[in-house]
Amino acid sequence: MNKTERLLSIVMELQRSKLQTADELAEVLGVSVRTIYRDMQALSEAGVPVIGETGLGYSLMEGYFLPPISFTTEEAVSLLLGAEFIEKRFDPTYRNSARSSRRKIEAILSRPIREETTRIQGSIRLLQKDEMAVMVREKINLGIIREAMLEGKKIRFTYHKRVAEADGNRVNVRTVSPYGLAHDEQNGWLLLAFCDLREDIRHFRVSRISDLTVTEDTFQTPDNFNLESYRPKDTRSIRVCVIFNPDITDKVEEANNYYMETAESKEDGYHVTFRVREPEELLSWMLGWGADVVVTEPESFKNRIREEIEKMKERY
Incomplete structure (x- = not known):
């Protein structure tokens, strides 16, 4: 990176933060x-309004922005793919914003870059599952949660757990303070929140x-x-x-179960x-492998597997 590129990068970093x-x-x-000290001096001499605060750092004068910049093909593809991901996985508000952003990015690209970007995009596809009811509900929930976080308000909902709790109940009502959202490849969108019921x-x-x-109850994120x-x-x-x-080792590795801790190939499998x-969290997943898997411990889970197989046999 030469000095000119570095000075531009510094200004962009200061605009970002x-x-x-x-x-x-x-x-x-x-x-x-x-080198940073020298670059700051060079920026000041060039008329860039850099403000240095002793003991705190550097910032740009309020209202200062760089004129439009150009993107490389790789940068443009990265931004457009990111916008496409948001269109497919976020709530309607962000989906519309992502679509608008994508159009603006495409509008400022030079013709050669735009043509090359279109060609590369045509060879990359983000697959999406069908719009099942559960996915539609997830997107609607995302919008409500996001608004609640912005307004600093608690939310209340019915939660359907995959595994029943000690009292046998799989469904309960929670009131929580929404702290943030995270996306997990296996679980989709996760809400991180302080639960009034669990006090954690x-x-x-x-x-x-x-x-x-x-x-109407408000909260503040710690x-x-x-x-x-x-x-x-x-x-x-x-x-x-x-x-x-052992014949399905590759399939098990590809499944990449969240709870998997260690794995080793041996002569017997x-x-x-x-x-x-709770072992119950693995019950359906284990049964899905049929006779290609044997539970060795704990004994209680082996018995639970037997019970479920007996129930299945009764149905057939």
Whole structure:
């Protein structure tokens, strides 16, 4: 990166974030802090309104923006694919905004870049499942949750758990303070929220939420909560050990079950260990492999598998 590119990158970083220290800029750009000091002087002499606050960092004068910039083909494809993902997986408000953004990006591309970008996009496809009722509900819920977060209001909903709780109930009503949303490849959209019932942060799959309403009760996200760095407590304490038919090892690896902890190929099969809160969480998944899997422990789960197989035999 030459000096001109570096100066442009510094201005773009300052536009993106209100305040940046010399150390942060140096790390992002891969240069020394001394170089950043020299670049700041060069920007000031060039008329860029850089404000240096002792002990805090650098910022741009309010209202200063760079004129429109050009994109490389790779940058344009990245932005357009990102916009397409948002169109397919977010609620209607963001979907419409993503579509509008995509049109604006395409409008400022030069003809050669636009043609090359169109060609590359034609060879990349983001597959999407059919608009099943559960996906439609998920998108509607996303919009309501997002608005509640912006307004700082609690939400109330009926939650449908996959596994019944100790009292045998799979459905209950929760009132929560929505802290953030996260997207997981296996589980889809997850709501991270402080649950009034559990008095702790809990995760809820958005697709399992129904009867969602925004309450008049307000909340404030704690200062020490950071969605980017937050890591949930791992309460999975039960080990489940199984042996798969070695002929389907590749299929098991491809399935990439969330609870899988260790895996090893041995002479008698593919040995896999899972760690779960309740073995019941694996019941349907295990049964799906039929005779190609054997549960070795715990004994209680082996018995549970037998019980379910007996019930299945009665139906046939």
